Amino acid sequence: MKIVYKIKAQAMQFALLISVIIAILLSTFLLLTHVQSFFRIKSKEIIEASDIANNQIFGSLLATTVSKDTTNSSIDTKTIKLATNYHGAWTKTFSEVAVKESKIRKIAFTGAALDLKTPNLYLANKNAPLVVVGNTRLEGNSYLPEQGIKAGNISGNYYQGSSLYYGSVIESKATIPELDNQWISYIESIIKGGYIDEALTIPIAKEVKNSFYDTAKIIYTNESIVLGNEKISGNVVIQSSSKITITSTSQLTDVVVIAPIIIVEDYVKGRFQLIASKKIEIGKNCYLSYPSSAILLDKKNISKSNTGNTSQNRNPDFSIDKNTVIQGSIVYLKNKSATKNRIKTNLNIAIGTEIIGEIYCQGNIEFMGTIKGSLYTQQFIANQSGSVYLNHLYNGKILVNPIPKYAGLPFKNVKKNIATWLY
Structure with a gap:
């Protein structure tokens, strides 16, 4: 009887161990899925913010004057800043897009473009x-x-x-x-x-x-x-x-x-x-x-x-x-x-x-x-x-x-x- 009881106890322990392992695996899988989803959303936000920051600078290239003032605006959950000022012979253009706790910042020197009529x-x-x-x-x-x-x-x-x-x-x-x-x-x-x-x-x-x-x-x-x-x-x-x-x-x-x-x-x-x-x-x-x-x-x-x-x-x-x-x-x-x-x-x-x-x-x-x-x-x-x-x-x-x-x-x-x- 003692032997049978011992075998049953070991079987229960093994089953419990398997249940714990399965629970851990399920929890890990759920956590991994959540983390992947979080980073996918976060990466999408950062890529989108980076595109906005770049596009702000590219958009500023069309302006024919330098404002010297920082402009602020909002798009959905994003806060956007754009600033231009002179720096030596060039214009320094700064772009920032804030998404919750993340910030994407880009900065560049810009100057006059060439065209077909530009003198040599x-x-x-x-x-x-x-x-x-x-x-x-x-x-x-x-x-x-x-x-x-x-x-x-x-x-x-x-x-x-x-x-x-x-x-x-x-x-x-x-x-x-x-x-x-x-x-x-x-x-x-x-x-x-x-x-x-x-x-x-x-x-x-x-x-x-x-x-x-x-x-x-x-x-x-x-x-x-x-x-x-x-x-x-x-x-x-x-x-x-x-x-x-x-x-x-x-x-x-x-x-x-x-x-x-x-x-x-x-x-x-x-x-x-x-x-x-x-x-x-x-x-x-x-x-x-x-x-x-x-x-x-x-x-x-x-x-x-x-x-x-x-x-x-x-x-x-x-x-x-x-x-x-x-x-x-x-x-x-x-x-x-x-x-x-x-x-x-x-x-x-x-x-x-x-x-x-x-x-x-x-x-x-x-x-x-x-x-x-x-x-x-x-x-x-x-x-x-x-x-x-x-x-x-x-x-x-x-x-x-x-x-x-x-x-x-x-x-x-x-x-x-x-x-x-x-x-």
């Missing part, structure tokens, strides 16, 4: 023809004065091309196309210290990183700054009220550098934006990757007595030396209060230099490099053999932009493209 060369109509000399080459859309284009020579160097231009010629207007006044006001503001906020100011350090989703970090001093072994990246502004020098040992990525005088020494590599009010010098063999920019908003006080000084005229306000490559925008904005000087070199781009993007000059440019994109200028100038040649383009090459979806300077009333997604 735009020379203001000053009632004088463009004279091409040496190995000059013009491709794409050339907007030229009514007097057109002709071949010439400088000290026995004649034009070498088989055609005066390789593309189309359209008559230009008296001034080059205007940049957005709102953007120029922004550049003026930050030169005067618009970024400076004591609450956000930090000391310079060997390494500084800051996401574009966070408030900008500001490194500011009244003294001159020499950037040597520092590694600085992200949403960081470096500003001096006197001078900043960038050396080849520095590592700058996506930062904005602001000072009256900015010197970029030879062999510097990085991706950054320069904004100055008196002088910019970029040395030899530098490489600034896209999207980089260098902007000189000329605020120098120039007396009338200097207008006849030959050495002063040939000493450029903004210069880029030999064999440097810059992917982005080069901008010279004139000093409106200064006395006009027809023979002053405002922007000098040396032989062997390559710009992939845009050059915008409200004054006189001496151009002997290569631009793959667009060059806008009031007047060309060539300082050769002790003489000054007006509206002469000597050995300069203006070629078609190889980037079809390039995003560039904020011209008035234009659609935009995405320059780069930020982090």
